[in-house]
Amino acid sequence: MPGQNLLKIYRLYASWAEEFAFACRKGCSTCCTQSVSMTMLEGELIHDYIRSQRPELMNILDNLPEGSSPPKTTNQFAAACLMEEESDDGPVSWNMAPCVFLRDNCCSIYPVRSFMCRSFGSTVRCDMLGEAEIEPLFLTLNTAILQCIEHLDQGRPWGNMNTILQMVQEKRSGEWGRQIKNVRVCSPLPGFLIPPDEADSMRGKLQILMDIVGRG
Numbered sequence: 466m467p468g469q470n471l472l473k474i475y476r477l478y479a480s481w482a483e484e485f486a487f488a489c490r491k492g493c494s495t496c497c498t499q500s501v502s503m504t505m506l507e508g509e510l511i512h513d514y515i516r517s518q519r520p521e522l523m524n525i526l527d528n529l530p531e532g533s534s535p536p537k538t539t540n541q542f543a544a545a546c547l548m549e550e551e552s553d554d555g556p557v558s559w560n561m562a563p564c565v566f567l568r569d570n571c572c573s574i575y576p577v578r579s580f581m582c583r584s585f586g587s588t589v590r591c592d593m594l595g596e597a598e599i600e601p602l603f604l605t606l607n608t609a610i611l612q613c614i615e616h617l618d619q620g621r622p623w624g625n626m627n628t629i630l631q632m633v634q635e636k637r638s639g640e641w642g643r644q645i646k647n648v649r650v651c652s653p654l655p656g657f658l659i660p661p662d663e664a665d666s667m668r669g670k671l672q673i674l675m676d677i678v679g680r681g
């Protein structure tokens with residue numbers, strides 16, 4: 466059921482994203498680094514796809530480099546913001562090396578890429594200008610969806626894509642149990658981070674999302 470709801474969110478998001486104009490094109494891959502974070506649910510979908518559709522990529526799963534996870538999950542970050550807590554997490558270290566699934570500047574697992582990968586969208590060509598520009602409303606929508614996906618998978622691991630895929634691989638090959646560092650745990654939805662001037666634009670979408678994740 467959580468897997469079906471994840472696919473439902475992916476489909477909805479694809480239609481909602483059409484409301485925004487992006488400069489992104491096939492072959493832009495500046496954002497495809499090893500700093501993607503995700504849930505175990507998303508990792509299982511990727512693992513299923515590789516095993517059934519792209520077995521030639523299985524060797525990547527056996528040789529994943531160590532990943533580094535942000536200090537808080539999206540819902541933990543949202544909870545801290547909503548409680549107006551001071552952050553003492555320190556600097557986040559990003560690994561900007563190309564993603565292990567990047568082939569000829571295209572994603573080799575595109576149909577099942579994680580939500581964070583789907584949410585990369587810039588209004589300018591970041592490969593030419595050196596940095597992306599993201600519409601505030603698009604960022605708000607992405608954060609709300611990250612929160613909902615985390616809520617669907619609460620209590621299970623959350624972290625860097627490499628690390629999560631390592632965990633899925635080990636779990637499915639019966640080696641589960643090794644202490645993997647640098648992983649957080651998915652938390653329930655504490656409420657959304659919606660700026661007042663975006664509340665009207667987001668209301669309908671939030672209601673649909675809450676119905677999907679059982680918080681309606």
Ligand code: SF4
Nearest residue numbers: 497564566567572582
């Ligand atoms: S999984 Fe695909 S879309 Fe995501 S960072 Fe890697 S190559 Fe890019």
